[in-house]
Amino acid sequence: MKHDPKASHCQCGGKISRRGFITALGVGAAGVAASGAMTARTATAKETPMIPSGETARIDLTVNDRTHTLLVEPRWTLLHVLRESLGMTGTKAGCERGECGACTVLIDDIPRYACLTLAVEAQGRRIVTLEGLMEGEKLGPVQEAFLEEDAFQCGYCTPGQIVAAEGLLRADPNPSSETITRAMSGNLCRCGTYPHIHNAIQSAAGKRR
Amino acid sequence: MTTEKDIYYTKDIPVPETPPPGEEPAPWKRTRIIGKRVPRVDGYERVSGTAVYPSDVILPNMIHGAILRCPHPHAMVKKVDISKAEKMPGVRAVITGDSPEADLMWPYSGEVRTKLFDPHCRFEGETVAAVAADTPYQAWDAVRAIKVSYDVKKHLVDETEALTSEVSIHEGGNKVGVQTHHRGDVEKGFAAADAVVAASYRSACEIHTPIELHGCVANWDGGALTLWESTQGVYSVQSGVAEVLGMPLSKVRVIGHYMGGAFGSKLQAGKYTIIAALLARKTARPVKLFLSREETYLAVGNRPPANMTLKAGVKKDGTLTALDFTCTGASGAYPAGGTALVDWLIRDLYACPNVRTECTDVYINAGPARPFRAPGHPQASWALEQMMDALAEKIGMDPVAIRLKNVPDISQGRDRPYTTTGLRECIAKGAEAFGWETARKAAEEHNRNGGPIKRGVGMGSCVWFVGGGGPPSTVVIKLFSDGSVNLNMGASDIGTGTKTVMALVAAEELGVKPEVIQIENADTGTTQYATPSGGSKTVPTEAPTVRNAAIAVKQELLKMAARELDAEVSDLRFDADDILSSKDSSQKVNIKDLSELKKRGVVMGVGYRGPNPENKSVNPFAAQFCEVEVNTHTGEVEILRFLGTNESGRVMDRLTFDCQVLGGITMGIGFGMTEWRALDHGQTGKMLNKNWHDYKLPTALDVPMDMTSVPIEMPDPEANNTGAKGLGEPVTIPTAGAIANAVYHATGIRMTDTPINPITLNRKFAEKEG
Numbered sequence: 001m002k003h004d005p006k007a008s009h010c011q012c013g014g015k016i017s018r019r020g021f022i023t024a025l026g027v028g029a030a031g032v033a034a035s036g037a038m039t040a041r042t043a044t045a046k047e048t049p050m051i052p053s054g055e056t057a058r059i060d061l062t063v064n065d066r067t068h069t070l071l072v073e074p075r076w077t078l079l080h081v082l083r084e085s086l087g088m089t090g091t092k093a094g095c096e097r098g099e100c101g102a103c104t105v106l107i108d109d110i111p112r113y114a115c116l117t118l119a120v121e122a123q124g125r126r127i128v129t130l131e132g133l134m135e136g137e138k139l140g141p142v143q144e145a146f147l148e149e150d151a152f153q154c155g156y157c158t159p160g161q162i163v164a165a166e167g168l169l170r171a172d173p174n175p176s177s178e179t180i181t182r183a184m185s186g187n188l189c190r191c192g193t194y195p196h197i198h199n200a201i202q203s204a205a206g207k208r209r
Numbered sequence: 210m211t212t213e214k215d216i217y218y219t220k221d222i223p224v225p226e227t228p229p230p231g232e233e234p235a236p237w238k239r240t241r242i243i244g245k246r247v248p249r250v251d252g253y254e255r256v257s258g259t260a261v262y263p264s265d266v267i268l269p270n271m272i273h274g275a276i277l278r279c280p281h282p283h284a285m286v287k288k289v290d291i292s293k294a295e296k297m298p299g300v301r302a303v304i305t306g307d308s309p310e311a312d313l314m315w316p317y318s319g320e321v322r323t324k325l326f327d328p329h330c331r332f333e334g335e336t337v338a339a340v341a342a343d344t345p346y347q348a349w350d351a352v353r354a355i356k357v358s359y360d361v362k363k364h365l366v367d368e369t370e371a372l373t374s375e376v377s378i379h380e381g382g383n384k385v386g387v388q389t390h391h392r393g394d395v396e397k398g399f400a401a402a403d404a405v406v407a408a409s410y411r412s413a414c415e416i417h418t419p420i421e422l423h424g425c426v427a428n429w430d431g432g433a434l435t436l437w438e439s440t441q442g443v444y445s446v447q448s449g450v451a452e453v454l455g456m457p458l459s460k461v462r463v464i465g466h467y468m469g470g471a472f473g474s475k476l477q478a479g480k481y482t483i484i485a486a487l488l489a490r491k492t493a494r495p496v497k498l499f500l501s502r503e504e505t506y507l508a509v510g511n512r513p514p515a516n517m518t519l520k521a522g523v524k525k526d527g528t529l530t531a532l533d534f535t536c537t538g539a540s541g542a543y544p545a546g547g548t549a550l551v552d553w554l555i556r557d558l559y560a561c562p563n564v565r566t567e568c569t570d571v572y573i574n575a576g577p578a579r580p581f582r583a584p585g586h587p588q589a590s591w592a593l594e595q596m597m598d599a600l601a602e603k604i605g606m607d608p609v610a611i612r613l614k615n616v617p618d619i620s621q622g623r624d625r626p627y628t629t630t631g632l633r634e635c636i637a638k639g640a641e642a643f644g645w646e647t648a649r650k651a652a653e654e655h656n657r658n659g660g661p662i663k664r665g666v667g668m669g670s671c672v673w674f675v676g677g678g679g680p681p682s683t684v685v686i687k688l689f690s691d692g693s694v695n696l697n698m699g700a701s702d703i704g705t706g707t708k709t710v711m712a713l714v715a716a717e718e719l720g721v722k723p724e725v726i727q728i729e730n731a732d733t734g735t736t737q738y739a740t741p742s743g744g745s746k747t748v749p750t751e752a753p754t755v756r757n758a759a760i761a762v763k764q765e766l767l768k769m770a771a772r773e774l775d776a777e778v779s780d781l782r783f784d785a786d787d788i789l790s791s792k793d794s795s796q797k798v799n800i801k802d803l804s805e806l807k808k809r810g811v812v813m814g815v816g817y818r819g820p821n822p823e824n825k826s827v828n829p830f831a832a833q834f835c836e837v838e839v840n841t842h843t844g845e846v847e848i849l850r851f852l853g854t855n856e857s858g859r860v861m862d863r864l865t866f867d868c869q870v871l872g873g874i875t876m877g878i879g880f881g882m883t884e885w886r887a888l889d890h891g892q893t894g895k896m897l898n899k900n901w902h903d904y905k906l907p908t909a910l911d912v913p914m915d916m917t918s919v920p921i922e923m924p925d926p927e928a929n930n931t932g933a934k935g936l937g938e939p940v941t942i943p944t945a946g947a948i949a950n951a952v953y954h955a956t957g958i959r960m961t962d963t964p965i966n967p968i969t970l971n972r973k974f975a976e977k978e979g
């Protein structure tokens with residue numbers, strides 16, 4: 001295994017070339033059109049020009065039923081924009097490389113890693129974060145179940161776990177034990193509270209019925 | 210309609226008696242709320258997202274820091290060129306070893322200090338330079354644009370090779386130190402044995418990787434520094450930073466209301482704390498500096514690898530006659546306790562008159578170790594628990610029986626009695642609750658029927674080195690004029706439920722409901738002195754202190770009532786929030802009606818942690834039992850169920866107690882089966898798996914949902930006035946050894962090296978067949 005020494009300092013999403021960017025963008029091509037610089041320049045095969053740092057695009061992001069108009073660098077992840085631009089710190093950062101699930105949000109009801117989703121890519125989607133599961137000051141049923149079952153210790157993986165569980169229950173209101181374990185296997189908990197998380201999801205399924 | 214009294218106080222159950230000032234309170238007889246299943250008092254904040262963790266802090270004008278780290282395991286920095294980086298968009302400051310403001314010494318240990326950006330980089334991930342910029346993206350852009358020329362040196366990343374190598378990581382050779390212990394005469398002990406077994410074991414290096422990254426937000430107001438740090442101990446960070454920066458303690462305020470996990474890796478200030486402070490001062494802006502996940506694998510600690518040998522002698526009846534143990538561990542690039550406490554279980558757990566241990570700590574070119582949940586213990590447990598089973602087999606004894614045969618009467622490691630020991634109960638009651646005998650037989654029956662899936666049942670037990678806590682600690686409880694309560698303590702809640710347990714203690718003692726207690730904690734500016742939360746000492750340290758503070762409040766209230774009622778303090782007692790005379794029950798005043806309290810607005814009680822019992826050892830004990838299925842075609846091991854018994858004195862909150870136990874078992878499964886640091890030995894020397902993709906933590910799929918916690922409750926009247934001992938570390942000590950024993954029971958294969966996974970197990974299958 002050979003490691004690129006430069007890569008050892010790379011924060012995920014921190015070095016997006018135009019080509020890499022378009023690949024990462026996938027279907028969200030509208031994001032490209034929104035950035036003037038992006039459309040004006042053409043990448044040659046040899047050279048992959050970087051989008052200058054600080055050059056922003058205007059996007060509309062719908063988070064918890066509210067639409068925010070924001071200026072973002074195309075390389076910014078949804079996680080970065082939620083936490084640092086919108087101050088919605090319920091969504092946590094554990095690895096910023098798609099390995100832990102601390103950043104889980106719902107995009108059109110499906111649990112997704114916000115650290116692997118570019119903000120521009122999330123335009124036009126329905127984003128729900130932990131904060132969006134609250135009913136005013138009242139906890140949602142999954143949150144309530146996590147609290148009652150003590151399904152956390154330090155609580156840092158917890159927002160991601162709760163949102164992943166919410167996504168599961170939206171897709172399958174009566175999940176089997178096996179389904180719960182599989183659905184939650186993309187969310188690490190270093191404190192090791194998995195059995196209590198499992199209990200909480202079973203209890204939340206009952207509460208939602 | 211409920212009255213105010215109903216809201217705040219629970220009636221009909223007597224409030225514990227208030228001792229006169231200077232006298233120790235009696236142990237609680239019957240508890241009202243302690244020991245119940247109480248959800249966490251800060252649970253709402255944690256599940257709603259309103260809890261502000263240090264990494265969530267956003268300050269006006271805040272910018273972001275990032276650190277350039279050495280990519281080589283051993284190199285000299287020749288030149289750092291920041292000319293390009295400095296001019297990049299958004300960049301506000303770049304500091305290197307040449308920057309005058311960074312000319313500081315960093316204490317790697319008591320003896321070894323190096324420059325903050327030392328040109329001699331002894332491990333991959335050592336700090337070389339740092340940047341502050343408007344966004345984290347721009348900070349990382351600039352880090353990547355710094356050009357460093359290194360003189361790459363020969364590296365050593367294997368601890369056994371380092372012992373004999375010509376290359377020296379520090380002057381004076383690669384041995385950090387050797388520690389020995391002996392009692393009795395091991396040679397005589399082996400001569401007296403009916404059976405002697407010797408084996409070698411190795412446990413791989415494990416990395417903490419709490420989910421919240423290491424880091425802080427630093428902000429200066431003139432000469433005063435405030436740090437929001439993800440830490441186990443705000444006072445420890447305060448003193449560390451004050452020392453390095455040469456500042457008075459009073460000018461360094463550290464706040465850590467919440468923190469997202471640590472397991473021993475956040476007991477002190479990090480280099481990153483100092484770097485954030487320097488960047489903030491240079492830019493006159495608040496700086497947020499949290500490490501990347503990769504950096505946390507390299508530079509903020511680990512549980513060192515342990516290469517162990519153990520030779521043990523036993524009589525036919527199961528009595529141990531001798532234990533001879535050696536271990537080579539690795540501090541890493543600086544002295545960091547590479548073999549700390551690794552022989553403690555050998556010395557203390559099972560009765561044995563003749564013991565010899567020798568532990569050699571070595572320098573290697575890898576990140577320095579840090580304490581990791583029960584330092585040294587899971588490593589030794591891995592060897593000792595497998596050895597106990599091997600001995601039992603040799604003499605035809607049951608694994609549970611051989612352990613019960615060797616339960617010691619005193620702490621042999623300290624040569625003094627334990628205050629209390631529940632080791633025997635942990636083993637015996639655990640075996641019963643687990644259905645040990647039936648399960649063992651059923652597994653053996655199943656395996657006789659042939660087929661590739663084999664079943665096995667194993668166990669292990671443990672003591673933890675400390676767990677009694679101790680002074681110093683100071684706690685303040687304030688009771689407001691309406692009877693509601695504020696609890697003020699310096700201790701961090703690292704996820705173990707400290708705030709909840711302390712609220713329960715205050716509630717129990719004052720008769721107040723825990724919901725009306727407001728807690729202020731982990732802030733050197735506003736809360737009282739506490740040592741870091743770690744070592745399973747927070748509950749036994751803080752709980753008695755909280756109790757003392759609550760008693761001080763009651764004593765003060767009684768004095769006020771005595772004046773109000775013109776009675777003697779000694780005649781007065783509490784009934785919920787009423788104070789009444791035992792002589793004449795018509796003499797009675799509600800605390801809300803105390804005129805002095807109304808005038809003052811608050812009553813304050815200060816509690817101090819008293820001394821620990823002299824000449825006794827306070828320790829928690831545990832045992833764990835598990836059942837596994839091994840697929841002998843694929844090498845896959847499925848853990849079917851786990852059961853843990855813990856004697857930690859009094860159970861304070863049953864809900865958080867159980868959560869600790871399950872969490873400890875999960876971490877132990879990682880230690881035994883999924884986690885190891887892979888260094889590119891013989892080639893680059895770099896870490897090959899510095900991320901969660903390649904370094905696997907157990908997920909929900911890797912642990913059984915069938916996990917049971919069985920508390921062995923034995924309130925310890927001598928340990929402290931709450932009867933509680935520590936819990937956080939014993940819960941993870943015996944797990945890996947128990948799994949190895951179960952795998953052996955299933956397959957007849959001894960997995961002497963961690964991890965147990967399909968690759969290592971298949972290799973053993975092949976060896977056995979070949």
Ligand code: FES
Nearest residue numbers: 096099100101115
């Ligand atoms: S932060 Fe997104 S998966 Fe870890």
Ligand code: FES
Nearest residue numbers: 153155189190191
């Ligand atoms: S609760 Fe700490 S990581 Fe899950």
